Amino acid sequence: MSTVLIIADHRHGVLAAPTRKAARCAADFGADAVDILVLAEDGADIAAQAARISGIRTVKHIDHAANAQPLAATAAPQIVAAVEGGDYSHVLGSNSSFGKDVMPRVAALLGVGMVTDLMRVLGAYRFQRPTYAGNAVDTLAVPDDRILVATVRGASFEPAAEQGQAKIEAIDTDARLPGHTRHIGMAEHASERPDLGTASRVVAGGRAVGSEENFRVIYDFADHIGAAVGASRAAVDAGYVPNDMQVGQTGKIIAPALYIGFGISGAIQHLAGIKDAGTIVAVNKDPDAPIFEVADYGLVGDLFAVIPELISAID
Ligand SMILES: Cc1cc2nc3c(=O)[nH]c(=O)nc-3n(C[C@H](O)[C@H](O)[C@H](O)COP(=O)(O)OP(=O)(O)OC[C@H]3O[C@@H](n4cnc5c(N)ncnc54)[C@H](O)[C@@H]3O)c2cc1C
Missing domain, CATH: 3.40.50.620 (HUPs)
Structure with missing residues (x-):
């Protein structure tokens, strides 16, 4: 029972x-x-x-x-x-x-x-x-x-x-509640985009994106396909994006129908976060990048050249 x-x-x-x-x-x-x-x-x-x-x-x-x-x-x-x-x-x-x-x-x-x-x-x-x-x-x-x-x-x-x-x-409870912990405030990252944890499409950028400013190309592409935006830990650690966008073992575990990773090598700690994704697409300029071993579709190329092409194809 x-x-x-x-x-x-x-x-x-x-x-x-x-x-x-x-x-x-x-x-x-x-x-x-x-x-x-x-x-x-x-x-x-x-x-x-x-x-x-x-x-x-x-x-x-x-x-x-x-x-x-x-x-x-x-x-x-x-x-x-x-x-x-x-x-x-x-x-x-x-x-x-x-x-x-x-x-x-x-x-x-x-x-x-x-x-x-x-x-x-x-x-x-x-x-x-x-x-x-x-x-x-x-x-x-x-x-x-x-x-x-x-x-x-x-x-x-x-x-x-x-x-x-x-x-x-x-129901009521007479449980004694501890006084040693109290709520000070919640710092939430406001976004119009879908929630990374539950989105059906996720576009993620890695170290190769290079800067917070360059991440705009990732946001732009994500907005074209109605996707949430994630990142590798390297991109988070470099300060390109806030850490609530980290996908992986020590970030968010996600299961979108579609995941597209740009300039992400495919370290096991990152892959741990996308194991349950439906279709994995990877764009990386290194044909030997480990992410291609798990990708359903892989494109060897420079993300800064590929993304504008994808956007104009969608437009
Ligand atoms: C305990 C522990 C926990 C961790 N947890 C996480 C986690 O939760 N999430 C996570 O992501 N990582 C995690 N990591 C870190 C992980 O091991 C990797 O270091 C990290 O995922 C690498 O990020 P990256 O792929 O962006 O960078 P890199 O490994 O440096 O890869 C960058 C890739 O970009 C490609 N590239 C370069 N320029 C271009 C271009 N112009 N166009 C296209 N491709 C290009 C390169 O060929 C390369 O493959 C963890 C590590 C440890 C030890």
């Missing part, structure tokens, strides 16, 4: 895609019942969005002023109280920044271990996850006599459908 609690990810009042992906993961292992927990200042609207996810039994929400911002330190004790108030065998979060922050705390407070980055389901207690920057895949059999706390790798699951009508329940 597996009863799953999914911790909702949401931003600005909107339920984020990873929650639907975690619901798909639970469905894949044939969970007997799946609940979602929303922590918010006023979670009724987000709970209503979550209730539409197919296969969900109950959406619970804890409304508290401390939940106005997603602070892992204050969320974790509330999640644990909700877990202990139910009869859960699995607690699933996403592998977003919030999920990666809060789920280890939940596991520690429950006194159990945790599994990160579930990417494939083989059973309720058997999973696969990437290791060595995605170069190998671990098959794990986890103990079934204790609660399993895990994060789900969003890039590996399709979102669950939205034809559900789950029950919604506001």
Whole structure:
């Protein structure tokens, strides 16, 4: 009997895609019942969005002023109280920044271990996850006599459908919230472009782009095809773009239908972030660049000559 609690990810009042992906993961292992927990200042609207996810039994929400911002330190004790108030065998979060922050705390407070980055389901207690920057895949059999706390790798699951009508329940908790952590502010990079984490098309630039100013050619091309913009770590470290644009092992793991990399060599740490992309296109002036080994389409050429040609072809 597996009863799953999914911790909702949401931003600005909107339920984020990873929650639907975690619901798909639970469905894949044939969970007997799946609940979602929303922590918010006023979670009724987000709970209503979550209730539409197919296969969900109950959406619970804890409304508290401390939940106005997603602070892992204050969320974790509330999640644990909700877990202990139910009869859960699995607690699933996403592998977003919030999920990666809060789920280890939940596991520690429950006194159990945790599994990160579930990417494939083989059973309720058997999973696969990437290791060595995605170069190998671990098959794990986890103990079934204790609660399993895990994060789900969003890039590996399709979102669950939205034809559900789950029950919604506001719950209270008397969990003691720590006072040692408080929210100071959120520095967000405003962009009109699609979100890098969920976009269906991504255009990425590497060290070869050469400067923040030159990155304009990447933005320009991305805008022509309605794509989000990403970058290699070398481009981030050189200061050409902010670090929330980094794709890879220590950046964002993405799964667009189309990824186009310009002037990116294809280091394993970068490839770890695009493993689940549908079609990979690479433009590099070195015919031996490792990215060509994983690319579906490769073009040997100078990005500064190729991009204007592509743009005029599109125009
Ligand atoms: C622990 C660790 C974690 C890391 N995490 C990440 C990560 O999350 N993401 C990530 O990206 N990297 C990561 N890295 C760094 C990674 O190893 C590489 O150093 C980095 O990805 C290289 O970036 P790049 O391909 O832009 O640069 P380079 O490797 O320098 O490649 C530049 C490429 O551009 C080509 N080129 C040059 N001029 C042109 C031109 N005019 N037109 C077309 N092509 C041209 C060159 O032939 C070359 O192939 C990590 C490294 C470590 C050790």
